[in-house]
Amino acid sequence: MSILSRAPRPRATTVVIHCAATIHILSRSAAPAPFIERRKHVGLPGRRGTIKPDFFTSFLAAAPLRRQSSLSSSSFPPTSSSTTDQNAVRPAVPADGKDPGAPSDTDKASTYRACPPLTLPQLLGVYSELSKARLASFVTLTTMVGYALAPTATAVTTLLATTIGTHLCVTSANTFNQLMESPYDAQMARTRNRPLVRHAITPFHAAAFAVGTGVAGIASLAAFVNPLTAALGGANLVLYAFIYTPMKRLSIANTWVGAIVGAIPPMMGWTACTNSLAFPDDLGAYVLGFLMYAWQFPHFNSLSWNIRADYSKAGYRMAAVTDPALNARVSLRYALAMLPVPVLTSYMGLTTWWFVATSSVANGAMALYAYRFWRHRNDKSARDLFFSSLFHLPIVFGAMLVHRAPRDGEDQVSLLDRIKYWVTGKWPETVKIPDALAKKSVAAVASS
Numbered sequence: 001m002s003i004l005s006r007a008p009r010p011r012a013t014t015v016v017i018h019c020a021a022t023i024h025i026l027s028r029s030a031a032p033a034p035f036i037e038r039r040k041h042v043g044l045p046g047r048r049g050t051i052k053p054d055f056f057t058s059f060l061a062a063a064p065l066r067r068q069s070s071l072s073s074s075s076f077p078p079t080s081s082s083t084t085d086q087n088a089v090r091p092a093v094p095a096d097g098k099d100p101g102a103p104s105d106t107d108k109a110s111t112y113r114a115c116p117p118l119t120l121p122q123l124l125g126v127y128s129e130l131s132k133a134r135l136a137s138f139v140t141l142t143t144m145v146g147y148a149l150a151p152t153a154t155a156v157t158t159l160l161a162t163t164i165g166t167h168l169c170v171t172s173a174n175t176f177n178q179l180m181e182s183p184y185d186a187q188m189a190r191t192r193n194r195p196l197v198r199h200a201i202t203p204f205h206a207a208a209f210a211v212g213t214g215v216a217g218i219a220s221l222a223a224f225v226n227p228l229t230a231a232l233g234g235a236n237l238v239l240y241a242f243i244y245t246p247m248k249r250l251s252i253a254n255t256w257v258g259a260i261v262g263a264i265p266p267m268m269g270w271t272a273c274t275n276s277l278a279f280p281d282d283l284g285a286y287v288l289g290f291l292m293y294a295w296q297f298p299h300f301n302s303l304s305w306n307i308r309a310d311y312s313k314a315g316y317r318m319a320a321v322t323d324p325a326l327n328a329r330v331s332l333r334y335a336l337a338m339l340p341v342p343v344l345t346s347y348m349g350l351t352t353w354w355f356v357a358t359s360s361v362a363n364g365a366m367a368l369y370a371y372r373f374w375r376h377r378n379d380k381s382a383r384d385l386f387f388s389s390l391f392h393l394p395i396v397f398g399a400m401l402v403h404r405a406p407r408d409g410e411d412q413v414s415l416l417d418r419i420k421y422w423v424t425g426k427w428p429e430t431v432k433i434p435d436a437l438a439k440k441s442v443a444a445v446a447s448s
Contacts, residue, residue, distance in 0.1 A: 131171035146269025161224035162272040168217025169233040175210035176241035188310040226275040263293035297334040299389035305382040328374040335370035355403035362395040
């Protein structure tokens, strides 16, 4: 018999009180405590579903006491003698010094409280937490790598617009994610201190921030970069916030959808320069996207292994919870899939052949840790794989930038003149521009 079948059926008065409490919370625009969760946990033997206390349950539990108190006070008004007796006889204080009438920690956490006013520094800090600033900065860096590896570079203003627009889109997506998952974030040790969970900001305020940053990000990409990059940014926002986020509670396929979300930013950097994703001319964009796509599986699967208990408690469908063997197998599969990427980029002329030697060390180390995780599947092997993934991507992207192959005609122009062109968007008058670079410069200006 499940928990739902054992729960008593609510009376009509209880339903009315429940609805009134809901309307009260929405009218005050306050962040409610975690919703009632009734479920059976999967993937962890011995765990059973629990009902989490929240504002509604505490309100309903206190309703009979309030009704009884109101009846007794109206029927029997206090007299002076009864008041004297009450003052004379006091309940004994326990040895621990706690007042038995004081509310417990559970009651304090489950009752309604309005969001306190924030100063400007506090508000900026909350915005930073909503945006997941470190994650957003990392995604923005992958966009800049795609921009730097594109066939031609436009003015630095285009790079700044791409960077700012991408960061705003990522901020919006992360805020929408926290809005939708705040009831479940409260049940996980890793996320229980997020702004919406601890009532640092109202849901309405967070929603307005998400909409504002999303609109500003897409608009800046469309106005100052090109429509293709803006379309990719908007599609990635929708994919992460409104497809990937709900899928986390439905199917383990959410990991593959989330990997697509991570693969798009470097492609946005590429299209900021070329305004094209034509195949095979822009094959480099797809190679960069695949590199980011494959990297996320050993990175996330090893992370989810060590917090699988929290994922199970919150009801998330992750491979580490539902199918641990598949979780480790997929990590190894995509770690091996990254091994031929340096050869492919060098063969395409995106990098020199020195990139194969430099990046093979990082790729081989990550594949080795993924093999150990697949073979043993324990906390230590998962941590080793996770930390190796943190070092892997900066090393590979850094080596890719160092060993970037010169484009057509770039070897005929000095490095200083190329930097001047990259900053100003114009070649110095004293430089004789090769035909290949002149054509690309005209094409870049026309596309932007």
